[in-house]
Amino acid sequence: MSDEWATSANECIKLSLVDPETQKNVVSFNPAMTYQIFDEAESIYGYKGLKVDLKFACDDLTPCITASWKEKIDAEGDAAAQDPVEILKEHLPEDVYTSESEWKAALKSRTEPFTPPGTCIHTYTHSGTTFSIYRTSLPTALCKTVLNNIQITTELLIEGGSQIPVEDEDWSDARWDVYFLYTSLPTSTKHSLVGYVTFYNFFTYLPGYDYSSHPETHHSRTRLSQFVILPPYQRQGHGSVLYDTVYAQYLADPSVLEITVEDPNEAFDILRYARDLPRLRKAKELPVDLTPSKVREAARTKPETSNGLLVTPSTFLSALRKELKLPERHFLQLLELHLLSVLNGIPKGGSKEARKTREDEERAYRLLIKERIYRQNKDSLAELEESERKEKLQETYESVVEGYREVLEGLKPKRREREEEEDGGARKKVKRG
Numbered sequence: 001m002s003d004e005w006a007t008s009a010n011e012c013i014k015l016s017l018v019d020p021e022t023q024k025n026v027v028s029f030n031p032a033m034t035y036q037i038f039d040e041a042e043s044i045y046g047y048k049g050l051k052v053d054l055k056f057a058c059d060d061l062t063p064c065i066t067a068s069w070k071e072k073i074d075a076e077g078d079a080a081a082q083d084p085v086e087i088l089k090e091h092l093p094e095d096v097y098t099s100e101s102e103w104k105a106a107l108k109s110r111t112e113p114f115t116p117p118g119t120c121i122h123t124y125t126h127s128g129t130t131f132s133i134y135r136t137s138l139p140t141a142l143c144k145t146v147l148n149n150i151q152i153t154t155e156l157l158i159e160g161g162s163q164i165p166v167e168d169e170d171w172s173d174a175r176w177d178v179y180f181l182y183t184s185l186p187t188s189t190k191h192s193l194v195g196y197v198t199f200y201n202f203f204t205y206l207p208g209y210d211y212s213s214h215p216e217t218h219h220s221r222t223r224l225s226q227f228v229i230l231p232p233y234q235r236q237g238h239g240s241v242l243y244d245t246v247y248a249q250y251l252a253d254p255s256v257l258e259i260t261v262e263d264p265n266e267a268f269d270i271l272r273y274a275r276d277l278p279r280l281r282k283a284k285e286l287p288v289d290l291t292p293s294k295v296r297e298a299a300r301t302k303p304e305t306s307n308g309l310l311v312t313p314s315t316f317l318s319a320l321r322k323e324l325k326l327p328e329r330h331f332l333q334l335l336e337l338h339l340l341s342v343l344n345g346i347p348k349g350g351s352k353e354a355r356k357t358r359e360d361e362e363r364a365y366r367l368l369i370k371e372r373i374y375r376q377n378k379d380s381l382a383e384l385e386e387s388e389r390k391e392k393l394q395e396t397y398e399s400v401v402e403g404y405r406e407v408l409e410g411l412k413p414k415r416r417e418r419e420e421e422e423d424g425g426a427r428k429k430v431k432r433g
């Protein structure tokens with residue numbers, strides 16, 4: 001197959017959110033990746049001048065897919081042109097429009113005004129524009145429709161992202177929570193999507209809870225599954241507001257015991273650290289004078305940190321984790337991040353005693369992290385010779401601390417910037433069109 005007939009799928013596919021009233025684009029963007037839908041090379045074969053338009057009504061996300069090209073290869077069999085519309089249709093709802101005029105006519109003929117699904121749980125303004133977060137759940141009909149229309153973006157924007165099988169799922173119990181972030185429009189369309197996040201709730205048992213006396217009570221662990229801010233709205237603080245808002249919902253809900261995240265990518269991890277760190281620092285269970293050596297001491301008083309869910313706390317660490325509802329691994333890493341900033345605040349020079357304090361804390365910090373790494377990788381590390389094991393632990397320790405340094409460095413100036421520019425929760429003006 002010759003390359004002259006290959007087009008980059010990431011470049012030729014354009015996604016647009018269109019105002020049904022004015023029929024103008026509210027925002028447009030390209031996919032970040034297409035390998036899940038096309039091939040590893042992220043190319044579409046058989047055309048010159050190929051353009052693939054994936055348009056959505058900006059409010060209920062009714063989709064329309066069309067393609068146009070200057071030249072199409074005249075070949076059959078293996079060398080025949082791929083059909084991008086048919087390929088993309090596999091990842092879109094069954095009733096997706098393939099004719100733009102029919103799609104536009106359908107949008108024009110709508111009689112009912114659109115209201116986002118669910119309940120509005122938070123509203124904020126940013127550069128004079130209002131943004132609102134709506135909470136709903138599957139299988140509520142409108143939630144199902146809107147999510148199904150737009151969730152192709154999980155495959156086009158998230159590395160390894162996948163869609164929720166909205167059509168096939170067994171809905172005997174509503175276990176998916178969905179939050180949509182909308183911005184307000186000045187036209188009668190009123191609402192345009194900015195992002196969304198989904199959570200799956202697992203039922204679980206709280207050890208020691210008397211369920212027989214309270215048969216109506218249930219407990220769950222919730223898992224953040226897909227988190228998307230559409231590209232034109234990224235890096236303006238909207239992801240942070242959405243994350244904080246949904247987190248607050250579960251923190252306030254006594255039936256939710258733990259908030260976990262499914263396969264976070266690097267960008268989301270940074271966002272999560274940045275948002276969880278101030279929460280940890282404000283937690284009432286966090287001792288103000290906590291140092292690495294005190295944490296090591298406390299950890300030693302407890303037989304072994306548990307991998308289970310919210311065991312009865314015997315140290316402040318378990319109480320702190322319970323207060324924040326964080327999974328163990330993330331909680332421990334967040335604590336290590338906080339302790340690095342504590343360590344950074346201990347002077348390096350000074351009297352002999354001061355220098356000794358600093359050295360003791362440095363050592364405690366190193367051991368604390370190495371002990372955690374060892375616990376979490378016991379099986380593979382136990383197979384190594386002692387010298388190799390020490391080397392591996394040191395290497396991992398150094399890369400972990402390097403990562404924490406980057407997060408702390410990244411947070412410092414950014415936080416100042418945010419405070420200066422913040423306007424009710426988000427920054428910088430959203431680019432439109």
Ligand SMILES: CC(=O)SCCNC(=O)CCNC(=O)[C@H](O)C(C)(C)COP(=O)(O)OP(=O)(O)OC[C@H]1O[C@@H](n2cnc3c(N)ncnc32)[C@H](O)[C@@H]1OP(=O)(O)O
Nearest residue numbers: 226227228229234235236237238239240265267268271414
């Ligand atoms: C479980 C999962 O779903 S993981 C998948 C997460 N989703 C995706 O990757 C889809 C595509 N990307 C997105 O939807 C968004 O860019 C998100 C969710 C990653 C971030 O949302 P945003 O609204 O852009 O984040 P926000 O503006 O609040 O950023 C907060 C901080 O997070 C960090 N951050 C956000 N995006 C990135 C990035 N791409 N790379 C590095 N750091 C990042 C930064 O520290 C940022 O602060 P700064 O902008 O002052 O530097």
